Amino acid sequence: MNTKIFNNIDTLIDMATLSKSKEEINAELIEVNSLIESKKKEIEAKKQDIAEEDYVNTSLELVDKNIEVSLEQKVAKLNRQLKELENKNIELKENEDSLNKEIRALEENSEDNQEYLKLLGDRVSTSKDLTSLIKSEEDHAKHQATILKNKKKEYEQVLKELELNFQAKEELEAKLEEYTKRLSDIKSNLKNPNTYINKEQKEKDEQSLEELNQSLEELEKRKLILLCDASIIGMDAKELVLKKNYKEAQAKIKELLTIVKAKPFMDIKDNKTLETTLEKKENERRELVTLMANKNYELSLNTSFQIRLDYLQEEITALDYQINDKETTLKQIDDYLNNRLASDIRTCEEDIEVLEDFVANLKQLDTKDSETLKTLEKKEQELTTLKTILANYKDDLKDVLKKYQNIKELIEQLTIKKDNYLTEMNNLKDYQNTDVKVIDIIKRKEDEDRLKAINEDIQNIKARLAYGDSPDDIFDLIVAEMGETSKTNVGNKIESLDEPLDDSLSLETDTLTDTLEDALKEDIPQENLSSVESLDDNNSNVFKVIDIQPIEELRG
Amino acid sequence: MTLKFNHIITLENNDKYVVLNNAILGGKKYYLSMGITNKKANPQNIKILEEFIRDEELYVQIIEDQKLVNTLLKIFASQNKSY
Missing domain, CATH: 1.10.287 (Helix Hairpins)
Structure with missing residues (x-):
């Protein structure tokens, strides 16, 4: 009885179309487990690196510190220069005041002298003795005028110097303002710890950590799939049957049935429906092959x-x-x-x-x-x-x-x-x-993918038909055997699915073109490809002429 | 037997055409024809027919190749121009 049950469980495992043996699955499991371990270690190492790394860009900080020192020196120097200028300005201002006073005094004196000389001049006509006095006074007045002229020159010089000093002061103050601002920025940067963080490196490390986590997740998923593999479930079910734990065995077989029924066309019970679908798919494939053979996929650029x-x-x-x-x-x-x-x-x-x-x-x-x-x-x-x-x-x-x-x-x-x-x-x-021929690769790929999908469907339908009984039927038989309620033998010869069902159907994309050409040779009658001009008995445009008469007869 | 200008032909499917013009191209005979409905010529039904003989019977084929139709229409049009 167990043999029949085991045979039927094997059939369900076969239906799940997994070609891998338990040993192969175990080998893959070991590999996946070791990969998971290595990924975990990588993740830990990365996390530690991220934690230890302060991401401070020390060279940038050092540069800023140097700039700070230099700016401080410059600011101090500017302040000194400004101080000197201010002192000089005070001095010049004093000098200017004093000169101003002197000039005013000299000017007043000169006016007095002029008036005095005029009076003396009026008297010369009456007294000859005054002539030498006038001469002496005139010399004095000339001397005073020269002094006044020199003082004025000196005064202008001081004014000019004062103006230049003011300009220099303004320039120094502008420079001082700029340096002070830069110094203040640098100082605030140096005080802020986030300024010198290497964000780019940080983001890179975080992304790398995320990628590691993703690949770990993928491996965990693969591990889960391997653990839930049909052959493993089947083996577990067999063990349970051997232990006569039929209830749990049935649960396991039900699990196996769910996997089988998830496969394309495996859930269809009626073989007639499958045969009709197969016929439809084969027709669809023939049409697509013909269509693809007639298409040159050249982009109609010209x-x-x-x-x-x-x-x-x-x-x-x-x-x-x-x-x-x-x-x-x-x-x-x-x-x-x-x-x-x-x-x-x-x-x-x-x-x-x-x-x-x-x-x-x-x-x-x-x-x-x-x-x-x-x-x-x-x-x-x-x-x-x-x-x-x-x-x-x-x-x-x-x-x-x-x-x-x-x-x-x-x-x-x-x-x-x-x-x-x-x-x-x-x-x-x-x-x-x-002109270089431009092929519409996308369109061709679409058709190739469609053809591949149809081929897969055909293979799947044929695979399902090869079993005769549906997965549900087989499950019922197992349950019946286990419950000893029925002695029905499955009795259907199951063809091995290890070998391709039809070599011509196992199309790979690389060999698609060759297969297309072969299919075309078989499927399309050559005469259909010939020119429209050629006459053909089956051509619906060809008619026998049964009568000819002059147009006048019609009129008559 | 051959198709003639200003003659009416009856085909095996009982379609009738009046032959308006003819041309020889590539050794084949082509005829510009107009369909006849209820004893009246139908200008909406213009066909170019290629004549051929098989087993001593006369046949015609309605030309549908658009390139050939274009060429023949140009030839028929040129024939209508007087020098």
Whole structure:
């Protein structure tokens, strides 16, 4: 009984389509466990690194400290210079005041002297003794004026110096303000511990830690999947059966059944439905293969080129037809000219010549014979008529020649047009040939993926059909065996799924193109690929003509 | 037997066409034809027919290849222009 139960459990394990044996799973589990351990260690190490690392950029701090010292020195120096300037300014200011006073005194003195000299001058006319005094006083006044002039110069110099000092002071104060501000910033940076933290490195480390955590999570998931693997569950169920713990065994088998039913098409009980779905999928695959084989996946970057080429080809064919047609007409005209008109004209000219000779001979006779005169008159009339006929012929000849010339010119024009089209077409073809073909890889990949998905579905349906019974049926059989309520044998031969069901269906993307070509050869009748122009008995556009009658009969 | 200008042809499916023009292209005979409905020509139903003989019977094929149709229409149009 256990053998039957075990066989059915094995069938369910097979249905879960896991090709791995328990040993392989165990081997992978060991590998995953060791990877998990190594990841955990890496995470711990990273966490420790992050904790120990203060991420302070010491070189930046050192630079700022140097700048601080330098700025402090500069600020002190500026303050000293400013102090010196201020002292100098005070000195200059005092000097300026004193000079100002002196100048004012000298100016007052000079005015007094002028008045005194004027009075002395008025008296000179009355007293000669005053002359030497005037001379002495004038010399004194001159001397005073020179002193005043020098003092004024000195005063201007002091004023200029004062102005320059003020400018220098302003510049020094601006510099001092700038340095003081920079110094204050640097000092605040140096006081703030976060200023010199290496944020970039910190973020990098945190991201690396997050990645490690993610990969650990993935490994844990994989471990969980491996632990829940169908073969492990199946083994557990078998152990429970051996221990006759049927209740727990049933729970385990139910677990296994859930895994199996999660597989595509494994939950479908009815084989008829599966067969219909398989047929549909196979048709779908055939259509897709045909579609893909007919697609060149070239990106239509030069559609306009192709449209123009088609247009040119149509025009050239039509022009060829017209040229041939016109050449045929020319030949017909040529034949008509040579064989008919020219010959008729020649005959007419010969007749006229003969008649002219005859008339001339009659006239030479100079006879009064009434019959002869009558004949002469008649022949002259004939001659006139013949000349009119000849003139008419010649008019016709002119018309035909004109027509001939017109057609010839038209042929030339059509040939020029055709040559232009041919040149353009060749240029476009040259360009197309040099143009690199651009393949729509995305579209092709989409189709390939779709084909792959259909193939997988077909494989899955075939795999499910190969078992005959559905997973639910097998589960019921196991339960029945365990409960000894039924002796039904599953009895269906289960094909091994280790080998591919159909080699031609196991399409890999790399070999897809080859398979497509093979499939095309098999699936598409060659005649369907031939030109539309070719006639085909099955072509719905072909009809037998059963009657032909002139249009007049219809009217009648 | 061959299709003729200004003649009416009846096909095995009982469709009728009046032949308006003809052209030879690539050794094949093509005819510009207009369908006839209720004994009246229908300008909405213009077809180009290719004539061929099989087992001594006359057949036509309705041309649907657009490129060929374009070319033939140009040829028929050029034939209508008088020199």
